[in-house]
Amino acid sequence: MGALGLLLLLGLLSGGSAVIHSLRYFHTASSGLSSFPEFVAVGMVDEVQFLHYDSVSKRAVAKQAWMDQVPTEDPDYWERATGIYQGQQQVFKGIIETAKKRFNHTGGAHIVQRMDGCEWDDEDDTTDGHQQYAYDGEDFIAFDLKTLTWVALVRQAVSTKLRWDQDRALNQYWKNYLTKECVDWLKKYGKSTQQRTERPQVSLLQRSPSSPVVCHATGFFPDRVVVFWRRDGQELHEQVDPGELKGIEDIPTPLDPALIRTNWGKTGRDGGLPGPFLIAGSVAGALLLVGALVLAGVCWYRKRNGEEYI
CATH class of the missing domain: 2.60.40 (Immunoglobulin-like)
Structure with missing residues (x-):
């Protein structure tokens, strides 16, 4: 003693007692940072990283042993995921250039991030979803699931909001993804993390x-x-x-x-x-008693004819 x-x-x-489970994806594009990849994508379930992609390796890879079993059920999973993130890499390259113009930034280091995901309460089966963008660590624009519209969080995002609000089909897709498809994946992935x-x-x-x-x-x-x-x-x-x-x-x-x-x-x-x-x-x-949780991770478009991406 x-x-x-x-x-x-x-x-x-x-x-x-009930537990709130989460599935989140972080997409990070950078400009002017020689020591950091231009694009990084990270997937996390219940705050545990299970997927990683970056512009250096150009491959989507598993970060948890249980993800190695995915090809057994879906042989094309990793090839398909790699293709998606390679496309996203180009998309976010356009996004960060557009953002720099909006803020009149011509040089220096800059970062654009998108976080999207969902939560699920395993007691009452309620769910929630979210998607939002940030520029240089400050909130830029966020999706409102209730109204299926976008909320401009800075004046530089107003033109983005007006344009994205008009794409009702895409906004309906995001609602379906955040409230159904994402939750289905969360329950699937969660079985492995919840048992460890x-x-x-x-x-x-x-x-x-x-x-x-x-x-x-x-x-x-x-x-x-x-x-x-x-x-x-x-x-x-x-x-x-x-x-x-x-x-x-x-x-x-x-x-x-x-x-x-x-x-x-x-x-x-x-x-x-x-x-x-x-x-x-x-x-x-x-006497002070302090608890601390340390998590490892990234604490995680196309441009044609002058088209803006955000």
């Missing part, structure tokens, strides 16, 4: 001798657990900032000075910490 009998626990939340389990990696951190002790948990799935401190079998909640994190079972971590990483020197009883008094003071005075 450690010198003070304090224990950090990560426990699974009630398994009967990964234990958290837990670290105890302290910035300085007078700083609170921080719990840092990463790399876990599923994503709903409660984190708390316990002493002599009793949970501690006063002066603690709790977090809900990913995990699958009770995982005890003793508040032992030897386990705490610091910024000011050696950890453990050989140096850096002035014994149990500091830890006791931190717990009684201002």
Whole structure:
């Protein structure tokens, strides 16, 4: 239990509660960035990347082992996906050039992103969908599923809105995709991600001798657990900032000075910490419990006769 009998626990939340699942695709086009591909596409289900394409490799590839089984059911899946993204690469090259003109940008580094996807509540079976564009990290235009029209989020997007609102057939297609087709794929992909389990990696951190002790948990799935401190079998909640994190079972971590990483020197009883008094003071005075989720990813048209793409 450690010198003070304090224990950090990560426990699974009630398994009967509803979960919101998501399927999202991120398309990113860049200009003026020599160290980054001109086009990247990423697919994520329940915040886990399962698909990747970039303009360097020019191939759509699986990022999860369970995606390797897709050709068994659909032999042409990866060739078809590669062809689609190669086409999108050219489309987004036109989009970013049009955007630069709208904002009077002639040089420098610029980025256009599109995010589209859907959510599904596995308890009441409700769904939602979204599609939106951003330029240089700022919202540009978004699709309104209720009205099947586009919302210009900056004045430079007004002409795009007016033109896209007139394409009723395409907007109806997006409604069908975001509310039906996307959800069907989400349920299909979700079966694989929902069954996987990964234990958290837990670290105890302290910035300085007078700083609170921080719990840092990463790399876990599923994503709903409660984190708390316990002493002599009793949970501690006063002066603690709790977090809900990913995990699958009770995982005890003793508040032992030897386990705490610091910024000011050696950890453990050989140096850096002035014994149990500091830890006791931190717990009684201002113990901070912080949960953090670290995800890897990209945190993810044609131009003819002078035609604008957005």
